[in-house]
Amino acid sequence: MRTCRICDSALTEIMSFGDMPIANGFLTSLEEKEFLFPMTLHFCSQCYMVQLGETVPPEAMFNGNYQFVSSTSKAMADHFQGNAEEIQTRLKNVSDPFVVELGCNDGIMLKHIAQAGIRHLGIEPSANVAEMAKANGVNVSVQFFNKATAEKIKAEHGQADVICGSNVFCHIEDLNSVFEGIQVLLKDGGVLFFEDPYIYDIVKKSSFDQIYDEHVYYFSGLSVAELAKRHQLQLVDMAHQDVHGGSMRYYIQPGSQNTVTERVVEWIQKEEDIQLNDTRGYEKFKDSVNAICRDLKTMLEDIKQRGDKVVGYGATSKSTTLLNYAGIGHDLIDYISDNTPNKINKYTPGTHIPIKAYEEFQQDNARHVLLLAWNHKKEIFAKEKDFRASGGRFITFFPEVVIE
Ligand code: TYD
Numbered sequence: 001m002r003t004c005r006i007c008d009s010a011l012t013e014i015m016s017f018g019d020m021p022i023a024n025g026f027l028t029s030l031e032e033k034e035f036l037f038p039m040t041l042h043f044c045s046q047c048y049m050v051q052l053g054e055t056v057p058p059e060a061m062f063n064g065n066y067q068f069v070s071s072t073s074k075a076m077a078d079h080f081q082g083n084a085e086e087i088q089t090r091l092k093n094v095s096d097p098f099v100v101e102l103g104c105n106d107g108i109m110l111k112h113i114a115q116a117g118i119r120h121l122g123i124e125p126s127a128n129v130a131e132m133a134k135a136n137g138v139n140v141s142v143q144f145f146n147k148a149t150a151e152k153i154k155a156e157h158g159q160a161d162v163i164c165g166s167n168v169f170c171h172i173e174d175l176n177s178v179f180e181g182i183q184v185l186l187k188d189g190g191v192l193f194f195e196d197p198y199i200y201d202i203v204k205k206s207s208f209d210q211i212y213d214e215h216v217y218y219f220s221g222l223s224v225a226e227l228a229k230r231h232q233l234q235l236v237d238m239a240h241q242d243v244h245g246g247s248m249r250y251y252i253q254p255g256s257q258n259t260v261t262e263r264v265v266e267w268i269q270k271e272e273d274i275q276l277n278d279t280r281g282y283e284k285f286k287d288s289v290n291a292i293c294r295d296l297k298t299m300l301e302d303i304k305q306r307g308d309k310v311v312g313y314g315a316t317s318k319s320t321t322l323l324n325y326a327g328i329g330h331d332l333i334d335y336i337s338d339n340t341p342n343k344i345n346k347y348t349p350g351t352h353i354p355i356k357a358y359e360e361f362q363q364d365n366a367r368h369v370l371l372l373a374w375n376h377k378k379e380i381f382a383k384e385k386d387f388r389a390s391g392g393r394f395i396t397f398f399p400e401v402v403i404e
Pocket of ligand 1: 073074313314315316317318319337338339340343358373375376379380383
């Protein structure tokens with residue numbers, strides 16, 4: 001029987017996705033052997049944490065060749081600049097503040113803190129993206145964060161006024177060890193804030209493609225409040241973010257007597273309204289995911305049968321889950337256009353669809369485009385105004401399959 005990584009209670013399986021490849025395991029050649037793992041989603045009815053059953057060792061994902069680079073989207077760059085501004089506002093009256101970011105990636109957020117002359121440190125386990133952060137003027141330490149590393153940072157720099165992390169906490173299997181580190185490093189009166197895809201949005205939209213090897217946890221206010229409590233910390237605020245298809249930013253402070261905002265109470269109520277504290281909420285989710293997969297595959301098969309082709313837009317990590325689970329391969333998708341240089345000319349994990357440069361898509365006459373990077377819909381629809389005006393159509397699929 002599986003037990004919860006946070007509180008050790010028995011887990012209930014919500015859904016099984018079969019054998020899945022690593023979401024960012026883009027192949028250079030089809031001869032390469034792929035690493036597959038049985039992907040399942042579980043729920044803890046004690047601490048409400050939704051989590052993967054099996055995980056992939058972090059060394060296999062976040063190695064020197066990690067493909068994911070944050071700074072590929074204008075909207076995300078703006079979002080992280082906003083985060084940096086929020087931190088600066090918060091620290092206005094603090095003398096010589098110290099900011100620590102866990103998983104600083106290429107420095108997309110921390111470079112603004114560095115430019116403002118604020119003492120900072122980025123912790124980034126992937127050597128190649130850490131180099132990019134350094135090139136962006138950011139102080140980076142290449143390591144995983146835990147209690148031992150927190151002790152060292154504290155000895156060298158003192159405690160932190162702000163600890164933050166975006167799309168990183170959900171990746172860390174031993175989250176208790178990270179929170180033990182936070183307990184050591186976070187100043188009294190300081191704040192930890194982190195944001196990750198929000199299980200409320202995932203369930204509401206059935207956007208199950210957020211579920212993949214790198215995302216061990218799918219947080220809610222319910223589960224984060226419990227997690228914080230275990231470490232003598234308190235969830236004090238929540239702010240919804242319109243990125244990654246719906247994310248939540250959680251604000252946490254040391255102690256148990258802080259002022260808790262009305263937003264926390266409201267969000268937790270909304271979570272309870274859709275039964276995120278009960279296995280029944282997740283059973284409905286599973287049924288609607290399966291219905292979307294059926295509808296999408298049928299639509300793509302119909303287009304193909306008419307003799308038209310479909311191309312994909314954005315070789316996202318999350319599309320690995322969608323394409324593999326729905327059984328959509330190279331037979332249905334000609335290629336996927338992407339603007340990330342190191343993804344081009346590679347193949348998608350498991351489904352082996354070729355990835356081509358955006359310029360090839362621009363010269364193509366494809367009329368049907370599967371919007372795999374659906375989280376960037378606004379930005380992409382603005383960019384592809386002419387394509388749509390000339391009759392080109394995007395296929396989107398959450399919360400239902402639509403041609404638009
Ligand atoms: P991302 O949003 O990071 O999703 P995930 O976390 O699931 O990987 O990925 C977006 C991908 O889409 C990335 O590979 C870049 C690509 N992309 C384009 O090709 N064109 C665009 O206009 C945008 C916004 C993204």
